[in-house]
Amino acid sequence: MSVQPGWYVDPADPETRRYWDGEGWLGAPIPVDATPPEGPPPVEPPPAPVTPAAPTTPAAPGPGTAGPGWPQHPGPGHGPQPGHGPGWGPQAGPPGSAPQDGPPGGAPQGGWGPQAGPPGWAPQGVPPGWAPQAGPPGWPGRPPEPRPHGLELAGYGRRLTARLIDFGIVFALNAVVNGWFVWRLVEELLPYWREVMRRALEGNTSTEGLPPIGEQAGLLQIVILMIATALWLAYEVPAMAAGGQTVGKRVMRIRAVPLAADQPLGFGRALRRWTTLGLPTLLWYCAGLGLVLQLVDALSPLFDHPLRQALHDKRAQTVVVQLPVTTGSAAPNDRNQPSGDTP
Template sequence: MTTPGWYKDPAEPDVRRYWDGEQWIGDGVPADTAIPTEPPVDEKPRYGVKEPVLAPFGPESFGPERTAQSPAGWGVPVGGTSADGRPTGYPAQPGFPPAGAFKLPLGTLPGDVPAQALASVGERLAARVIDIMLVGLLNVVVNGWFVYQYISQPYWQQVADAMTAAAKGQAIDPPTATTTVSWLAILIMVIALGLWFAYEVPQIWYSGQTLGKRLIGIRVQFLLDQQMTFGLSMRRWWVQALTVICWPIGALFGLLDALWCTWDQPRKQCIHDKAAFTIVVRARAPRSEAASGTGSEGDPS
């Protein structure tokens, strides 16, 4: 249905509405009456024209009161026309934006913020470095004994001897890792992933901020302006965890993921942000903006 004209509403067959090629506009008319010759006057604003602002962060920021006109997210109640002018003749599809949504300009998605409210690459990098250091300290405490047992295995001395012999041009059979070495390697990786998961996923789910992000003053926000769920937080983490799970090839993916936000437009998203429909924003205005009073309206500086 691409040609503008009067059509029966898929959700209300007894009502005929005007489709302008992109959305339903105006009020409907009974289907059994004569088809109007002119389109209705579109008095409702198109979706996404209102300038978004960065609201204070917290559970109240994502409550149902902010999505009362569209309680199911991108899918709105079947039948009629939504308050923002979108057609509603299709089933609700909560939590997933339409195809191509990430390419839309800022201000066209429910959870968008002004460009100046997006976290910079430097801020994201600083927060990540802090988080890596903290998770590393947790691994020293929890994983330290297993790492010591791993590097103390005779296998590594055999590897060193083989490398020395190869440097001297001597032929020597390469050592074979023992079952103990293999199991210790798996155990160390599982514990490391578990600590990272326990550190990051619950914090992003609950507050949008790890300790590193809190110290830098940035946070993760669900792009569709709804409550962040544990599943979405886990999905976001899982994409990042591929760096460790698929090591060493995963290291290349991890580098690509980390650099993606440097060229992504318009929302500076990494791959793991796109997977979970999130953006990273400033939790407070930069000092230069706060001092000059140029921060965006509604920014909790």
């Protein structure tokens, strides 16, 4: 996925914002609540070259030299040694002794660590908001999960509960709108299945002389599935386009947002998201093929890492996040960050 250049929240430090040029981070971070400048940050001047010290005559052992049998170590005025951060180097001691300064394990000073590199260094090929797949050597524990737009990813239990609530609402709508067609279908099928059950209870496996299924049964099944699909589309797509939430998602306090920016999905994205899951309803007529496709889509977030996207999320480039709990009359803070936050 290609992310457009712009100012995004730094996934390594959600309190800051940096500029993403489409391939890597540029420039120094700024506070997350500060107004970012237009375009990329100004290019930082390269560091001034270090002039090597002129050779001097041997002197008595002191801060910059070593005594007999001691390894050389830098003293005042010497430049950075190879393999170390700017402006420091481990102080040498007797053979077999450990360095006297620098972090344990040989990590460089000056703000370096697992989350940051040298000043001006930008990781390449990591989209904003994505957690690294593997930490540096010796980094304990699992890498942190991504937090799109500063929000926690919704758990599968919440998503499943929200979907079941929505299915209940759509089923109730079908009972009202589709009720007459279902009743007509039952009338077409009832004579056939009644005779099949009677013969089964008597132990008769013969299929001869069974009453024919009504001629309108096939047409009624198609009409019922088309109405059910249209009701589901009318219920879900407008609500998702406007606010990323259906009734079920509002109850469970989760919301679908685009990866690129914290903004409404829009009708086109909401329709693409729904068609992947809802349109296979029309294929229920084909030996339940549509139901199998929908089951695979519903289970796909369990196997997707790190963003837990279902197949319909991947098609629409969306992710489902959990909204924070608010108290009193405070406005929800899930939209406090301006557009352009980390996807």
